[in-house]
Amino acid sequence: MPTILTPEEPTVRPVPEPKPEERLRRDRPSLGDWLDLRLGWWGFVRKNLDEPMPPGVGWWQTLGNLLLTLLVFQFVTGFALAMYYSPSPTDAYRSVKHITEEVTLGSFVRGLHVWGSTVIVIVTVLHILRVFFWGSYKKPRELTWVVGVIIFNLILAFSFTGYLLPWDQKAYWATVVGTRIAGTVPVLGHALMLLIRGGEEVGALTLTRFYASHVMLLPALLMVFTGLHLYLVRRHHIAGPVLPQKGRPTPFYPVQLFKDAVVVLGGMGIVVYLALAFPPALEAMADPSGTDFAPRPEWYFLGLYELLKIMPAGYEVVATLVIPGGISLGMLLLPWLDRSPSRHPARRQWIIVLGTAIILLIAIMTLKGILETPPPGHGSGHAGLPVTLDRPLA
Amino acid sequence: MKNSHDQADASLDGQLKPTRRRLLGWLVAGINLVVAGVVVGPVLGYVASPLRRKAKSEWVPVLDEAELPVGQTREASFVLRIRDGFAETDQKYSVFLHRTPDRVMAFDPACTHLGCRVKWMGDKDRYFCPCHGGVFNADGKVVSGPPPKPLEEYPVKVEDGRIWIQKKV
Numbered sequence: 001m002p003t004i005l006t007p008e009e010p011t012v013r014p015v016p017e018p019k020p021e022e023r024l025r026r027d028r029p030s031l032g033d034w035l036d037l038r039l040g041w042w043g044f045v046r047k048n049l050d051e052p053m054p055p056g057v058g059w060w061q062t063l064g065n066l067l068l069t070l071l072v073f074q075f076v077t078g079f080a081l082a083m084y085y086s087p088s089p090t091d092a093y094r095s096v097k098h099i100t101e102e103v104t105l106g107s108f109v110r111g112l113h114v115w116g117s118t119v120i121v122i123v124t125v126l127h128i129l130r131v132f133f134w135g136s137y138k139k140p141r142e143l144t145w146v147v148g149v150i151i152f153n154l155i156l157a158f159s160f161t162g163y164l165l166p167w168d169q170k171a172y173w174a175t176v177v178g179t180r181i182a183g184t185v186p187v188l189g190h191a192l193m194l195l196i197r198g199g200e201e202v203g204a205l206t207l208t209r210f211y212a213s214h215v216m217l218l219p220a221l222l223m224v225f226t227g228l229h230l231y232l233v234r235r236h237h238i239a240g241p242v243l244p245q246k247g248r249p250t251p252f253y254p255v256q257l258f259k260d261a262v263v264v265l266g267g268m269g270i271v272v273y274l275a276l277a278f279p280p281a282l283e284a285m286a287d288p289s290g291t292d293f294a295p296r297p298e299w300y301f302l303g304l305y306e307l308l309k310i311m312p313a314g315y316e317v318v319a320t321l322v323i324p325g326g327i328s329l330g331m332l333l334l335p336w337l338d339r340s341p342s343r344h345p346a347r348r349q350w351i352i353v354l355g356t357a358i359i360l361l362i363a364i365m366t367l368k369g370i371l372e373t374p375p376p377g378h379g380s381g382h383a384g385l386p387v388t389l390d391r392p393l394a
Numbered sequence: 395m396k397n398s399h400d401q402a403d404a405s406l407d408g409q410l411k412p413t414r415r416r417l418l419g420w421l422v423a424g425i426n427l428v429v430a431g432v433v434v435g436p437v438l439g440y441v442a443s444p445l446r447r448k449a450k451s452e453w454v455p456v457l458d459e460a461e462l463p464v465g466q467t468r469e470a471s472f473v474l475r476i477r478d479g480f481a482e483t484d485q486k487y488s489v490f491l492h493r494t495p496d497r498v499m500a501f502d503p504a505c506t507h508l509g510c511r512v513k514w515m516g517d518k519d520r521y522f523c524p525c526h527g528g529v530f531n532a533d534g535k536v537v538s539g540p541p542p543k544p545l546e547e548y549p550v551k552v553e554d555g556r557i558w559i560q561k562k563v
Binding site: 088089090173176177180181184191194195197198199200201203204205208287288289290292293294295305308309311312313314315316 | 441442444445447449471478479480481483485486487488507508509510511513524525526527536539540541542562
């Protein structure tokens with residue numbers, strides 16, 4: 001018999017579960033019953049599987065689940081990498097080289113982690129765009145959005161701190177520039193840079209700071225905010241399409257869960273393919289004295305990199321702080337900036353136009369940066385220093 | 395409408411007076427703050443320890459005077475034993491030396507924009523930064539691009555036929 005579900009009244013169970021007391025009175029409760037009486041696990045699982053999906057919810061709503069899965073896998077591969085990694089300037093590079101070249105499946109596991117981070121950034125952006133254009137951040141889901149923006153920033157912090165860990169030329173110089181960006185903050189800049197670097201120069205203390213943040217602080221924060229995000233998503237339920245569609249809500253299981261599983265399979269397939277087809281590169285070891293290396297950040301920071309190029313002298317703080325800070329703040333405050341009660345894009349034109357313009361600008365700047373990226377090998381390495389690479393760079 | 399706390403207060407009337415109840419609540423909050431502070435305070439100081447470190451200056455010989463004719467610019471490298479946190483390492487550094495008729499100038503290769511290492515192009519008589527397009531002339535002055543100030547100049551002395559620079563470590 002089909003169950004009638006509405007968002008306000010989530011679940012009417014077809015067959016009522018026997019009450020715990022009744023089950024307890026059974027002569028021989030099964031192990032499952034025994035555990036369930038203590039954990040209440042099945043109630044929790046059923047509640048989530050029966051979560052009502054408004055009509056019109058479909059493939060676009062699978063991105064969050066994909067993101068969650070990819071993040072869990074980052075944790076697993078990150079744990080594996082940490083077992084062979086040593087965070088010191090003398091050993092970091094060698095340990096990553098050891099992982100890549102000698103440890104069984106090391107290149108693959110590192111590839112999953114490196115490509116996983118890239119795919120996570122892409123999926124996060126798609127997830128944010130979906131919520132933005134569907135207007136799903138509106139009352140009562142403002143805090144779900146705010147927590148999501150915090151998670152997005154945590155993901156970028158993960159990527160920034162993780163980028164240094166291999167301690168190769170690319171890692172080192174991208175961090176020199178990236179941390180110097182903090183130094184452009186008025187008044188507090190120098191102190192901020194010292195705090196991030198752990199000293200005047202990028203060195204041993206920068207590496208340990210980044211490592212400790214990457215494997216302890218950020219994962220802890222990510223877990224807290226992801227838990228909060230999921231709780232809020234379930235508390236307020238999925239927003240559904242902009243214009244309510246005819247039909248009755250359906251339970252999350254099995255249709256939507258199946259779509260989620262298909263997307264997770266596809267997403268993981270892409271990460272595995274990338275890890276196998278393009279094994280992670282390792283350039284020459286970091287050389288702080290080198291004047292022969294053209295540093296470039298990870299591709300998703302290339303928009304900022306291009307912005308820094310076009311800023312006139314004395315205005316770099318506009319590119320380093322005002323614009324990125326403004327976008328972040330604007331994202332955090334979005335539910336209160338866009339006060340139109342309607343979720344329909346046509347009824348909140350200014351925010352849609354502004355958002356689209358910002359997205360296009362970031363896309364154009366990033367594309368410009370990607371097109372100007374020199375081919376692999378060019379500009380890397382340092383004259384007079386041995387560059388030992390036993391395998392071709394991806 | 396009464397909220398659940400008020401109702402709880404009412405039901406506990408006779409056991410604990412509301413003021414006493416509130417006082418104990420504040421005391422619990424205070425104790426928790428103290429307990430958290432005992433850990434968080436020292437940890438913050440610990441993390442901020444690099445702010446207290448004072449840099450020392452050291453004179454280092456970087457090149458024989460005879461190797462730098464007037465009007466020329468060249469890169470010299472030198473090794474300094476430095477303390478890098480827990481590690482004591484031999485750190486290699488580079489410096490650009492330029493000789494005018496009256497003096498020797500020494501420039502830190504870090505671009506004053508965001509710290510990429512500039513490169514000297516002798517044929518163009520300019521320093522170029524590979525990152526964001528900063529250009530400096532032989533005197534270290536900004537010619538074009540985003541750098542906000544000239545290349546940082548080290549104090550220089552010429553002694554015993556060698557060029558020395560004063561470097562903060």
